[in-house]
Amino acid sequence: MEPRRNEIDEMIVHEKMQAALEYQNEAWADGMADGIEPEIIAEAAFALAMRETIRIHGEHGAEAVLDALKARLLAGEFSPERQLQ
Numbered sequence: 001m002e003p004r005r006n007e008i009d010e011m012i013v014h015e016k017m018q019a020a021l022e023y024q025n026e027a028w029a030d031g032m033a034d035g036i037e038p039e040i041i042a043e044a045a046f047a048l049a050m051r052e053t054i055r056i057h058g059e060h061g062a063e064a065v066l067d068a069l070k071a072r073l074l075a076g077e078f079s080p081e082r083q084l085q
Contacts, residue, residue, distance in 0.1 A: 024045070031041045053062040076082055 028041055032038065050062060053065050072078065
């Protein structure tokens with residue numbers, strides 16, 4: 001049985017997300033190697049992400065993204081102790 005179009009699209013997005021995370025990890029490691037504190041790298045990453053999100057979706061869209069991220073945060077999705085299955 002062939003995967004449906006929607007499943008293929010989801011797999012593509014997942015693969016792109018994995019690649020994007022690898023790029024972010026490399027940039028993070030480069031910043032740390034240059035002596036930049038992790039909290040400064042994190043704040044800079046958030047600021048850039050918010051600017052781009054506002055550019056793409058506008059302020060109301062960015063607020064919706066923040067609301068979704070807050071829900072995921074409160075659910076423990078970003079916790080370093082979270083066990084991935």
